[in-house]
Amino acid sequence: MMTDMNMMKEEKIKMKYDFSGWATRANLKCSDGRTIMRDAFKQNDGQKVPLVWNHQHDDPNEVLGHALLENREDGVYAYCSLNDTEAGKTAKLLIQHGDISALSIYANQLKQNMSNVVHGNIREVSLVLAGANPGASIQSVIQHGATMEDEAMIYTGEELSIMHSDDPKPPVEKPEKTEKNTDENGETIGDIFNTLNEKQKEVVYALIGEALENNNSEGGDNTMKHNVFDQSEEQNSENVLSHSEMQTIIEDGKRFGSLKESFLQHADEYGIENIEYLFPEAKSLNTPPEFIKREMGWVQTVMSGVHHTPFSRIKSMFADITADEARARGYMKGKLKKEEVFGLLKRTTTPTTIYKKQKLDRDDVIDITDFDVVAWLKSEMRMMLEEEMARAILIGDGRLPSSDDKINEQNIRPIWKDEELYTIRGIVKGDDSDKAALATEFIDQSVRSMTDYRGSGSPTAYMTAEMLTECLLLKDTNGKRIYSNENEVATAMRVSKIVTVPVMNNQTRKEGSDTYTLQAIIVNLNDYNVGADKGGAINMFDDFDIDYNQQKYLIETRCSGALTKPFSAIVLETKKTA
DSSP states (O other): OHHHHHHHHHHHHHHHOSEEEEEEETTEEOTTSOEEOTTTTGGGTTOEEEEEETTOTTOGGGEEEEEEEEEETTEEEEEEEEOSSHHHHHHHHHHHHTSOOEEEEEEEEEEEETTEEEEEEEEEEEEEOOOSSOOOEEESOOOBTTBOOSOEEEEOOOOOEEOOTTOSSOOOOOOOOOOOOBOTTSOBHHHHHTTSOHHHHHHHHHHHHHHHHHHOSSOOOSSOSSOTTOOOTTOOOTTOOOHHHHHHHHHHHHHHSSHHHHHHHHHHHHTOTTGGGGSOOOOOSSSSOOOOOOOOHHHHHHHHHSEEESOSOEEEEEEEOOSGGGSOOOOOTTSOOOOOOOEEEEEEEOOEEEEEEEEEEHHHHHHOOSSOHHHHHHHHHHHHHHHHHHHHHHTOOOOOTTOTTOOOTTTBOOSTTOOTTTEEEEEEOOOTTSHHHHHHHHHHHHHHHGGGOOSSSSOEEEEOHHHHHHHHTOBOTTSOBSOSSHHHHHHHHTOSEEEEOGGGTTOEEEETTEEEEEEEEEEOGGGEEEEOOTTOSOEEEEEEETTTTEEEEEEEEEEEEEEOSTTOEEEEEEEEEO
């Protein structure tokens, strides 16, 4: 019974439709690397869709008839009926004469899994001018992430079959016989192609697509290598890769080590100009650009460790009762009682402004689309401002006093150079000639200096990475490491932890003929006060220069900084006398 129904269906198709052909083929890799999967357009099975000329589906005058779609294992087959309009009659004559010999589909709602098109909805079938070589291509596809849901025109380049009344049944596509091309080692082109990585395969697909565009007449490129209406022998064939030349290049890819090298080796032979244009553009691995910077972990330790006050003018007052005159006295009968005498000490610290300024041309801000260049620039400005403040607190900015950019050390008082009332100085005896002895003396001096420490709680040791390394390398008489990690070094120094500071490397100061090299600063930064009035905290300002079309940025703070407790910091230095 089913056989009779199928025969009736075939007879109906045979009598009703003028021609047939493959609307699209399954499991056929397109020139852009995508593959139309089997049953991708299964939902269109049995549907009628408009038959138009060259995808002009927005013009009713270009409608030539309709197509009945049949989903098969090998793709979607179309049975096409032409209408009686002048355009339909003209199309029928062109088909019969062999002037038009290919179909194409317009589809939307495309969905893609990796490089495989797995779903779509065919909206129309078009008659198109066929190219010389059958092959598949997808044009005008917009991809969104890992999947795509957009529209495309899909070309297969398969020839049409004209229906005649005496045909026993609609034609069924027979698989095309192909010959396997092998090299001297017995490897096929497919075997060689499968040795390529995904990036190299993408290049192959792009190159094949370029070659097909240059050879096919229905391509959508505005610049065509061949005129479809001029098939004379005088056509210029320069800069066009033939099928055999492409095959040779792919086969040699394995021998040369990469497909790129193979193309370069054959460039002169096949006359491919500017072949580097065909290879993918370099892709950035770090967007936005990564900053080349010093290690900055210590900056946040400093900035979060200091004590903050909502006022910038700081005054410290102390009464020195360490002198003998301030001691209590014994009384002898008949003698005069003497008054206590002690001195008062006062220090005032006022604020200064620290800033960083930058500018960008507005044209550059608009043209840079890969990342937010303004946010990137502002992050750099904030990072560098905080580093400069932390540096000024510990050791000073290092600029000459005569420099216009100098951070005044009377406003932000560096711990390293502070007065002896606040900073205890310990001299580490030794030199670089015996690093082990120097490291041992460094730890010993830290312990000795802690006896004079009057700061809050347990301090932190801010030191050079070089000195920490030498401490960790110390060995006992048996050759065993004394300290297995930096926590054990911190315990030996009587500090809570160790923080390495890159900007402390090779920092020196002079007193007369003596040169002092900084090795460590031991301090609890809660004893260091940073004050800023309202509005004096870190602020970012933007301004636009209409005369020069520039966007300008300023980050600044106005604050003061100083130790507020006597003997609250320890500085360890090595001394060298000229």
